[in-house]
Amino acid sequence: MLLTISTDYQPATDLGFLLHKHPDRFQTFNLSFGQAHVFYPETGAECCTACLLLDVDPVGMVRRRGREQSFLLGQYVNDRPYVASSFLSVAISQVFGTAMLGRCKDRPELAQTPIPLSARLEVLPVRAGEGFLHRLFEPLGYTVEARRHPLDERFPEWGESPYHSVTIRGTRTLSELLTHLYVLVPVFDNEKHYFVGEDEVEKLLAKGAGWLAQHPERDAIARRYLRHRSALYRQALARLVEEEQIEAAEDESTDRQPEDMLEKPLSLNEQRQGAVLAVLRAAGARRILDLGCGEGKLLQELLKEPQFERIVGMDVSMQALQRASRRLAYERLPPIQRERMELIHGSLIYRDSRVAGFDAAAVVEVVEHLDPPRLAAFERVLFEFARPGTVVLTTPNREYNVLWETLPADRFRHSDHRFEWTRAEFHDWADRIAARHGYSVRFLPVGPEEERFGPPTQMGVFALE
Numbered sequence: 503m504l505l506t507i508s509t510d511y512q513p514a515t516d517l518g519f520l521l522h523k524h525p526d527r528f529q530t531f532n533l534s535f536g537q538a539h540v541f542y543p544e545t546g547a548e549c550c551t552a553c554l555l556l557d558v559d560p561v562g563m564v565r566r567r568g569r570e571q572s573f574l575l576g577q578y579v580n581d582r583p584y585v586a587s588s589f590l591s592v593a594i595s596q597v598f599g600t601a602m603l604g605r606c607k608d609r610p611e612l613a614q615t616p617i618p619l620s621a622r623l624e625v626l627p628v629r630a631g632e633g634f635l636h637r638l639f640e641p642l643g644y645t646v647e648a649r650r651h652p653l654d655e656r657f658p659e660w661g662e663s664p665y666h667s668v669t670i671r672g673t674r675t676l677s678e679l680l681t682h683l684y685v686l687v688p689v690f691d692n693e694k695h696y697f698v699g700e701d702e703v704e705k706l707l708a709k710g711a712g713w714l715a716q717h718p719e720r721d722a723i724a725r726r727y728l729r730h731r732s733a734l735y736r737q738a739l740a741r742l743v744e745e746e747q748i749e750a751a752e753d754e755s756t757d758r759q760p761e762d763m764l765e766k767p768l769s770l771n772e773q774r775q776g777a778v779l780a781v782l783r784a785a786g787a788r789r790i791l792d793l794g795c796g797e798g799k800l801l802q803e804l805l806k807e808p809q810f811e812r813i814v815g816m817d818v819s820m821q822a823l824q825r826a827s828r829r830l831a832y833e834r835l836p837p838i839q840r841e842r843m844e845l846i847h848g849s850l851i852y853r854d855s856r857v858a859g860f861d862a863a864a865v866v867e868v869v870e871h872l873d874p875p876r877l878a879a880f881e882r883v884l885f886e887f888a889r890p891g892t893v894v895l896t897t898p899n900r901e902y903n904v905l906w907e908t909l910p911a912d913r914f915r916h917s918d919h920r921f922e923w924t925r926a927e928f929h930d931w932a933d934r935i936a937a938r939h940g941y942s943v944r945f946l947p948v949g950p951e952e953e954r955f956g957p958p959t960q961m962g963v964f965a966l967e
Contacts, residue, residue: 503556503590504624507679511617514550518542519609520676521552521601531597535559538593556593558584585665586626588688594680602684604677616878619679620671625651627691629664630722637719638686641852643879644672673878678713685709689726698729703738716818716849770949774959775803777948778864778894781963783809785892787862791816793850793884794868798826805830805843814844816857823847851879853887862892867959870897870919885939885964893941893964895932896948898922902958925956932962940967 509517518525525542536559544551595602606613628635632648639646647669653660672679685706706714706727714720721739728734778800782790788811792800795815804813817823823845827833830843848854850872857863863884872880884893900922903909914922923931929945936943941964947957 505554506622508551508620510549513547517550538597586623586687587691591684594684602680616673618673622669626666626668627664628666629692639670644670681709689723692726781894789861791860791863793865796822798829816846816848818849851876857888860890863890865895873920891966896961899956899960900924901955928960
């Protein structure tokens with residue numbers, strides 16, 4: 503049972519600091535079911551690889567109490583010592599526990615920084631089919647490579663086995679990668695080597711905090727992680743839904759009135775919508791995606807334009823989508839209009855096949871609500887995976903804030919803003935993203951422009967080259 507983790511972040515040997523395991527040492531850890539070995543087959547400034555090898559004791563497995571077997575020799579004839587399973591999850595938590603918690607004394611800032619990582623599972627039992635691999639990992643921002651193994655290479659007529667060699671790659675923190683593996687490996691195996699009780703619900707919710715509630719396969723993950731024990735997975739799903747609703751309520755409870763009161767004298771919201779519509783019209787776009795659509799103000803304007811044949815609004819808040827539906831009178835729209843419009847629930851930081859294939863995407867006053875560590879995930883979701891022909895993105899100009907007398911110094915326009923960029927910061931970010939993903943970008947002011955401080959809102963228009 504082998505897990506390999508690699509990075510080409512430079513210096514790549516910082517992986518040793520993050521894992522709290524020295525690259526020059528071969529280390530062995532005693533576990534209740536055998537031993538775990540950690541070693542580094544590759545250590546260089548440009549690439550570093552760490553391996554976690556499990557040596558499971560099959561005799562010890564047989565001696566464990568409470569092990570159910572479907573046939574007499576099942577305790578001896580099985581794949582448990584060889585394939586990635588809950589044994590690997592336990593080893594990750596015990597051997598890499600500090601790394602999974604995101605702690606690093608020597609590189610604290612790096613522990614919270616997304617870096618390019620790849621993880622390889624040499625033998626993963628994917629009993630639900632290869633598509634299940636993609637449905638679980640890709641929404642988390644990973645690319646997936648899988649090679650399925652035959653039951654026996656000498657007898658190809660026996661067909662394929664459920665076993666795959668799997669590699670996932672993504673730009674994540676090491677803590678996120680380990681946490682995702684900890685939760686998902688037993689989900690693929692659909693089995694656990696220990697009794698599953700209520701404490702497993704707490705583990706699932708703790709390790710799934712911040713990502714599981716929004717995962718499109720959360721039901722399947724909860725059911726399989728909890729071994730289909732109906733009372734447990736219903737409890738877990740109920741709490742995940744509650745968590746999602748609480749997060750949405752918290753987002754909405756950060757009252758927008760202060761920001762609206764600031765901008766109302768300038769009619770800034772109307773000017774933003776007008777500027778976005780003008781760019782979308784000029785781009786000749788017909789299929790439009792409104793990411794972070796909120797209560798549907800822009801969607802309402804898009805629906806008035808016959809040029810836009812397909813319009814999709816996506817938001818992480820179900821309550822915001824419900825308000826958008828009411829604003830649009832969606833249920834009462836004529837059939838032709840309703841066919842043009844769709845509201846979908848989803849997150850901006852998870853890869854989602856539903857947002858691919860659009861001519862243009864509007865991201866209006868959204869990015870400033872994202873935590874900076876999650877901004878990299880958003881960038882990949884939009885510019886690498888969704889890849890619309892045109893992206894129209896607006897965000898506040900922090901330099902303009904000094905002109906609002908009612909806004910205290912060093913305060914953002916909205917309490918939920920995680921950051922606000924100056925013009926130079928926005929231009930630097932946009933130029934890097936455009937160069938990285940094959941776009942050109944131009945910048946437009948929105949609102950009255952001051953000579954020293956610029957406009958209140960800054961807009962970047964990205965065009966796929």
